[in-house]
Amino acid sequence: MKKLILSSALFMFFAVGLFAQHEHHHSQNMQVEKTANAMAKEGKTESFKVYGNCGMCERRIEGALKKVEGVYSADWDVDTKQLTVNYNPEVIQLKEIKQVVANAGHDSDEVRAKEEVYNNLPGCCQYERPVSNEGN
Ligand SMILES: [Cu+2]
Structure with missing residues (x-):
């Protein structure tokens, strides 16, 4: 039972880590997009x-x-x-x-x-x- 808890805790840890990384990547893309829009709007x-x-x-x-x-x-x-x-x-x-x-x-x-x-x-x-x- 202890092993199960530990492994699910580990799983959660990685899952959250992956999610956070994904979010970070996502917001970086958004930043690039925003910059591109700003450039197009420079006129x-x-x-x-x-x-x-x-x-x-x-x-x-x-x-x-x-x-x-x-x-x-x-x-x-x-x-x-x-x-x-x-x-x-x-x-x-x-x-x-x-x-x-x-x-x-x-x-x-x-x-x-x-x-x-x-x-x-x-x-x-x-x-x-x-x-x-x-x-x-
Ligand atoms: Cu006037």
């Missing part, structure tokens, strides 16, 4: 000028890009007027991102917002438009 970062005035503009610009597939992050700086976007170039092109921004009412170096969209912006947001890029 490309670009900055360009977007015309605007205030915090409302910031929310409008960033908010418009938040819903766009392939755009991981968007940050517009009210002081420098620089929009920094991190995106997946296999899903969306920079020009398309500028088009989304223009659709929200904001000119950039490449795409100009339509007159009626600009005119619909609140008064405080009606920035001085660049004269250099005639569009539409």
